Amino acid sequence: MNVRVLLLAIFWANQALTQGFSGLGTEAEGFAMPDPQHVISFPQDHGAHPDFRIEWWYLTATLEGDDGAQYGVQWTLFRSAMRPGEGEGWQSPQVWMGHAAVTSAEEHHVAERLARGGIGQAGVISTPFETFIDDWQMLATGAGLEDMTVRARGADFAYDLALHATGPIVLQGDRGYSVKSPGGQASHYFSQPFYEVSGVVTLPDGPVAVTGQGWLDREWSSQPLAEDQSGWDWFSLSFDTGARLMGFGLRGAALFTSATWIAPDGTPTPYGDGALQLTPLNHVEIEGREVPTEWRVALPVRGVDVTVEALNPQAWMGVSFPYWEGPISIAGSHTGRGYLEMTGY
Numbered sequence: 001m002n003v004r005v006l007l008l009a010i011f012w013a014n015q016a017l018t019q020g021f022s023g024l025g026t027e028a029e030g031f032a033m034p035d036p037q038h039v040i041s042f043p044q045d046h047g048a049h050p051d052f053r054i055e056w057w058y059l060t061a062t063l064e065g066d067d068g069a070q071y072g073v074q075w076t077l078f079r080s081a082m083r084p085g086e087g088e089g090w091q092s093p094q095v096w097m098g099h100a101a102v103t104s105a106e107e108h109h110v111a112e113r114l115a116r117g118g119i120g121q122a123g124v125i126s127t128p129f130e131t132f133i134d135d136w137q138m139l140a141t142g143a144g145l146e147d148m149t150v151r152a153r154g155a156d157f158a159y160d161l162a163l164h165a166t167g168p169i170v171l172q173g174d175r176g177y178s179v180k181s182p183g184g185q186a187s188h189y190f191s192q193p194f195y196e197v198s199g200v201v202t203l204p205d206g207p208v209a210v211t212g213q214g215w216l217d218r219e220w221s222s223q224p225l226a227e228d229q230s231g232w233d234w235f236s237l238s239f240d241t242g243a244r245l246m247g248f249g250l251r252g253a254a255l256f257t258s259a260t261w262i263a264p265d266g267t268p269t270p271y272g273d274g275a276l277q278l279t280p281l282n283h284v285e286i287e288g289r290e291v292p293t294e295w296r297v298a299l300p301v302r303g304v305d306v307t308v309e310a311l312n313p314q315a316w317m318g319v320s321f322p323y324w325e326g327p328i329s330i331a332g333s334h335t336g337r338g339y340l341e342m343t344g345y
Contacts, residue, residue: 030084031222034186040176042144042169045188046218047126050094054080055220057124057131057138059150060236060339061161061197062327063212070311071201071210072103072327072339073159075138075150077122077131092118098133100152102159102201103315103326109203111154112319145169145192145216150199158202163214167194168266172246173258180225181256182273187221193236193244193262213238215339228252231344233278235297235308235328239336245304247297249278251344261302275301284313289345291316291324306332308340 032051049055056078063071078097086092094117101110113133115122122133129140129148136152141162148163170191172178178189195214200207215236225232229252237245242264250256259276261269276299280292293310308328315326324342 031081033222034177034188034220036174036177036186038177038188040171040188040190043127043129045126045190046124046129046145048079048094048124049188049220050079050081050086051084052081052220053222054078056217058217058219059138059163059214060325060327061195061212061214062238062337062339063197063201063210065201065208065210067208069104069208070327070337071208071212072101072311072315073161073201074099074101074103074325074339075136075152076100077124077133077136077138079117079124088118090116090118092116094118096122096133097320098122098136098152099317099319100136100154100159101315101317101325102157102203103312104203105311107203108312108315108326109154109157110317110319111152111157114320153202156204159199161197161199161210161214163195163197163216165192165194166196167264170244170246170260170262170266170268172260172268173270178219178258179272180250180258181229181252182254185221185223185225187219189217189219191218191236191246192216193238193246194266213337215244225250229256231323231342233292233295234341235278235295235338237297237306237308237330237334237336237338239330239334241334241336243334245297245299245302247276247278247299249276259299261299271299271301275299281307286314286316286324287318287322291342291345293324293340295340304333306330306334308338310340 059075061073076099096115098113172189197214234248244262247259257276259271279296282294283290293313298305311327330336
């Protein structure tokens, strides 16, 4: 990355930080807004939506190594527009940020990449699907998102994974329109929660062959938070029964929750505010913050009442927008594994 790119990316990051968590609760005049009548379509919506202020391509995976240990992997690409409108080359308002991480019970390795749009350093192609920032890449090897490879590396880790979807893409909320607050803030949101994953994770002690499950989230918006909302707690739970549960709580004047029950065949059933119950059970101190890394998660209408616990409570992402992200175990009415993301702490 040259000095000009680095300075622009740092300036963008600092500006966003002064507005709250990524500035996502600020007004978005001039940007496109989510439309409940929008029909999500593919391959178009696999690609970027530059008229919107922010979006992301977000993969998490819970893995087991041939050494018998459990691992978690994250690969994320964020796109953010500094202003509405178009521009070529250095005049492009688009900036990009990539996060990659590998987590075990004892270690948490994190890397970040920053890039300016319009110069070929980062971007997304919808057909055939490809996302990249520098040499990090998520690349389709067939039609759509069914089969992909994912690669990233940091100073002390790397991974090279193959993904194969065994179920359909799931539209979150109302046909992909996901409401985030009582005031109606929303995003367009879909997931592919049915990946089988295999490949190699390389850590300071050497390479480890891994297999497991992956979950890809796709989301775009221009103001997904209300002004009083400071952050969220997001859960992706993969149960041993084959069912999945996506749920989140947005912290504001009152907690706003949303959930989607995903049957083993991929049929989604959305649940609005209040159906999902989230109770923090245990906190740890990280970087001077009290962060809940053990939760009770209940969706009574589906008979779900589980405790989720972090594989590594110290899975703190010390990046431009610090947050917690890591794999979790599930026990109680259902068992399995999943991922937890917590922002705004």
